[in-house]
Amino acid sequence: MKRIKLLDKEFALSIPASDIKKALWEMASKINAELHDKNPLMICILNGSFMFSADLMKLIDFPCEISFVKLSSYEGMGSTGKVKQLIGLNEKIEGRTVVLLEDIVDTGVTIEKLIGQLNAQNPRDVKVATLLFKPDACKRNVELDYVGLEIPNDFIVGYGLDYDGYGRNLPDIYTVIDY
């Protein structure tokens, strides 16, 4: 299995780009079927979601808007449990369907906090589309409307996800080894 090194850690290939592509096609076809008449505002949660959001948006077959927020909770290989908001949302969402685009729901603290903030602005509906979900790590009761792949509770990098800033550019996903 292909291995890479980032900083002090080694990683082994765990999800090839072809599996990511298939998961994106399946998710996009559901979103296209269910939301084509809802004029949803897509919200990309930076940084990690930049690659997933860009690839998913290319598969959406109806006119729709995208905006961006920037949140941070992870440091090194673990969650701090605290979510910092680095860039907020400018758009008004009252009465609108919004779709949060996440690369990963891990402990669930990031998505739970953002859903709470957005619900205070009385949207019509807040939906969550996440490429990856770690069910064994998730401590929060959050409803995930579109999930690409369920994965084990291991630290991963690639396809937007980083280890201390590195690895986001990798087209495949890798799992840490020997730590």
Ligand SMILES: O=P(O)(O)OC[C@H]1O[C@H](OP(=O)(O)OP(=O)(O)O)[C@H](O)[C@@H]1O
């Ligand atoms: O479910 P959680 O435990 O909250 O973890 C998920 C969040 O962690 C990552 O962001 P991170 O804080 O690493 O910031 P980044 O996107 O800039 O890498 C990821 O992009 C999610 O937003």
Ligand code: HPA
């Ligand atoms: O496994 C992960 N890897 C990188 N960033 C993350 N943010 C949450 N979980 C992860």
